[in-house]
Amino acid sequence: MASAPDFSLSCPIPIQNYPQVLLAHGGGGKLMHQLIEQMFLPVFGRPDVSHDASVFAVKGDRLAFTTDSYVVNPLIFPGGDIGSMAVYGTVNDLAMAGARPLYLSAGFILEEGLSMETLWQVVRSMQAAAQQAEVEIITGDTKVVDRGKGDGMFINTSGIGVIESKSEISxxxxxxxxxxxxxxxxxxxxxxxxxxxxxxxxxxxxxxxxxxxxxxxxxxxxxxxxxxxxxxxxxxxxxxxxxxxxxxxxxxxxxxxxxxxxxxxxxxxxxxxxxxxxxxxxxxxxxxxxxxxxxxxxxxxxxxxxxxxxxxxxxxxxxxxxxxxxxxxxxxxxxxxxxxxxxxxxxxxxxxxx
Amino acid sequence: MASAPDFSLSCPIPIQNYPQVLLAHGGGGKLMHQLIEQMFLPVFGRPDVSHDASVFAVKGDRLAFTTDSYVVNPLIFPGGDIGSMAVYGTVNDLAMAGARPLYLSAGFILEEGLSMETLWQVVRSMQAAAQQAEVEIITGDTKVVDRGKGDGMFINTSGIGVIESKSEISxxxxxxxxxxxxxxxxxxxxxxxxxxxxxxxxxxxxxxxxxxxxxxxxxxxxxxxxxxxxxxxxxxxxxxxxxxxxxxxxxxxxxxxxxxxxxxxxxxxxxxxxxxxxxxxxxxxxxxxxxxxxxxxxxxxxxxxxxxxxxxxxxxxxxxxxxxxxxxxxxxxxxxxxxxxxxxxxxxxxxxxx
Missing domain, CATH: 3.90.650.10 (PurM-like C-terminal domain)
Structure with a gap:
């Protein structure tokens, strides 16, 4: 449907300064803060984000919900790998809301040509990490992108936890x-x-x-x-x-x-x-x-x-x-x-x- | 810790046939089914997956939890875009479990150099799709990967819904x-x-x-x-x-x-x-x-x-x-x-x- 341009719909990030996404938009500093504050939060509408996890109630139970994608390079490094990080990182976001982590999802974006052995090593590492962190990985998804359109493997984990404490942590x-x-x-x-x-x-x-x-x-x-x-x-x-x-x-x-x-x-x-x-x-x-x-x-x-x-x-x-x-x-x-x-x-x- | 090789830990996908991940491992057919059945489910341990969403109970409430990454190419196409798909796809996985979709997460993996206008268009589309589907996007994450290591944008959405019906759908x-x-x-x-x-x-x-x-x-x-x-x-x-x-x-x-x-x-x-x-x-x-x-x-x-x-x-x-x-x-x-x-x-x- 053709409609008149609506000024209120213009991009909230100044396009003349940032016509393209930069690495720094994901780096945890000022530009990422700006992207989240100016683009995502106003649109998705929970402006009061006191931690990485969001808290909601279902019939009186307070639950926490969080998501993180992991794009660490290299996939395997001394002391860990993308799989253990994907478990710990999301568990830790739940913990920061004072929640007891219960369940994780695991979404894999694999690049065509990834070594099957590497995938297996990472999957085993996720299993061990989940046992250590006392969470269950209960749902998942696998996508494969063409060679040169990914970087080996990206993993998203989302997590659900229950908040048993009465403290307000914010x-x-x-x-x-x-x-x-x-x-x-x-x-x-x-x-x-x-x-x-x-x-x-x-x-x-x-x-x-x-x-x-x-x-x-x-x-x-x-x-x-x-x-x-x-x-x-x-x-x-x-x-x-x-x-x-x-x-x-x-x-x-x-x-x-x-x-x-x-x-x-x-x-x-x-x-x-x-x-x-x-x-x-x-x-x-x-x-x-x-x-x-x-x-x-x-x-x-x-x-x-x-x-x-x-x-x-x-x-x-x-x-x-x-x-x-x-x-x-x-x-x-x-x-x-x-x-x-x-x-x-x-x-x-x-x-x-x- | 060095330990003797454990045969039970060998890769369950026959490496001689599939040394590398193929596009078909994400295509919805036989190879994807094999990857999920032989590698993911035994390790992550919920062998009885009756639908894409997993069902769990918190103090008597039956909730559904699901995840999907979206890697559609092109990002914008006649009648939709990666943003609306990322909302509808996850909402629909919850619906298939008989759940009323409540909350979504949004995890962005952006490629350095993505047009900021394209990102904004997709974010607006997610907002409209979420309104249409009556869900709230309550938590998110943004990662940026170097140019040539992604493909514009991938989005993961995970979703939580509540199952109000007593029917067993499986x-x-x-x-x-x-x-x-x-x-x-x-x-x-x-x-x-x-x-x-x-x-x-x-x-x-x-x-x-x-x-x-x-x-x-x-x-x-x-x-x-x-x-x-x-x-x-x-x-x-x-x-x-x-x-x-x-x-x-x-x-x-x-x-x-x-x-x-x-x-x-x-x-x-x-x-x-x-x-x-x-x-x-x-x-x-x-x-x-x-x-x-x-x-x-x-x-x-x-x-x-x-x-x-x-x-x-x-x-x-x-x-x-x-x-x-x-x-x-x-x-x-x-x-x-x-x-x-x-x-x-x-x-x-x-x-x-x-």
């Missing part, structure tokens, strides 16, 4: 004075992948520490820790996540670089590769905002739950309401005591890391 | 003597896409009739039609779907070619393109197995619900239990009265049609 619950915790050291996952991709050989191989975190989160809730906000540190790393929360909450956040655990080998690899570990993607690391009174309990719970969580640390605290001039900024006190603004990732630091 | 419910109905004419969707792809110009453009079918299915259930089995006629078309049901139910099926509605222009295009309309993919067409006593009611309900459903027709009936020699076959009486076996699609007839 950036809007963050309060001035809250402690900012992370559950372990940063950067191993992203650097493990980048090292393979760049063909770098370190003295010892840095392995991805990607892992499911539903169990520690549920244990924090069961122990009575009053979690105000949770977010996993994937694309864009700690820096981007904190900026998102500062923006949503309208509060300034302060962190202290000397309190942030980064392994020496990861720090060294970051220097060689030219990355800042605060922007490197993780899978299995999260930031939690909790009242100071619950810090000791939270740390003891986290340090009990898994080897990876031994590095659980308080890295800073929530400051005052942002002034009208700046809406929620993140400031960092560096190792040498200087203070600076920790900005959004601009551009694409690490493409196809998840 | 191939195991199919009974000898059941009528086999379809809800309209076949082939328009697949041919619309193939015509564009092959650069064919017909006198009048054949448009895709892709549409959501949750409303007519729910109305059949509300009217008290005792639906034994439902399946939508997507990849592999009517022929593949009937073969799957014959296999699962162990019953022979008989259909009559002269009763199957195919528009003249579609039949003509099929001849030019060398396709059999019984194998062409549809989106918005389903087959229903119901007792003969409910046929008049079902047809009147379907013919009331939508213009597309005017062509709702009985096309055959369920025969006897298959003998041990042949497990559930589909036979077709042709226009000229000859009878033949209607086999599975072997190889890839129509790649990337959904």
């Amino acid at each position: 950036p809007h619950q963050v309060r001035s004075g809250d402690a900012i915790l992370i559950n372990g050291d940063l950067g191993r996952h992203g650097i493990a992948i980048m090292a393979v991709r760049e063909g770098l050989d370190f003295e010892t191989t840095i392995e991805s520490d990607s892992a499911p975190v539903a169990a520690p989160v549920l244990r924090l809730l069961e122990a009575g820790v009053n979690i105000h906000c949770l977010r996993d540190l994937t694309r864009g790393g700690l820096a981007s996540t904190l900026n998102e929360i500062a923006l949503s909450s309208g509060l300034n956040l302060h962190i202290d670089e000397s309190l942030i655990p980064v392994r020496e080998d990861v720090r060294g690899a970051c220097e060689i590769l030219g990355f800042d570990p605060l922007y490197v993607a993780n899978e299995g690391r999260f930031v939690a905002f909790i009242p100071q009174s619950d810090v000791a309990l939270a740390l003891s719970v986290l340090r009990e739950t898994s080897e990876a969580d031994i590095g659980a640390s308080v890295i800073g605290q929530v400051g005052k309401q942002a002034t009208s001039e700046f809406s929620g900024q993140v400031s960092l006190t560096s190792q040498i005591g200087a203070s600076r603004i920790l900005d959004w990732l601009s551009g694409e630091q690490l493409p196809r890391i998840c | 191939p195991h419910q199919v009974r000898s003597g059941d009528a086999i109905l379809i809800n309209g004419d076949l082939g328009r969707h697949g041919i619309a896409i193939m015509a564009v792809r092959e650069g064919l110009d017909f006198e009048t453009t054949i448009e895709s009739d892709s549409a959501p079918v949750a409303a007519p299915v729910l109305r059949l259930l509300e009217a008290g039609v005792n639906i034994h089995c439902l399946r939508d006629l997507t990849r592999g078309g009517l022929a593949s779907t009937l073969n799957e049901i014959a296999l699962s139910s162990g019953l022979n099926l008989h259909i009559d070619e002269s009763l199957i509605p195919v528009r003249e222009d579609v039949r003509g295009a099929c001849e030019i393109l060398g396709f059999d309309p019984l194998y062409v993919a549809n989106e918005g067409r389903f087959v229903a197995f119901i007792p003969q006593s409910d046929v008049a009611l079902a047809l009147s309900v379907l013919r009331e619900t939508s213009e597309a459903d005017i062509g709702a027709s009985v096309i055959g009936q369920v025969g006897k239990q298959a003998t041990s020699e042949f497990s559930g076959q589909v036979s077709l009486t042709s226009q000229i009265g000859a009878s033949r076996i209607l086999d599975w699609l072997s190889g890839e007839q129509l790649p990337r049609i959904c």
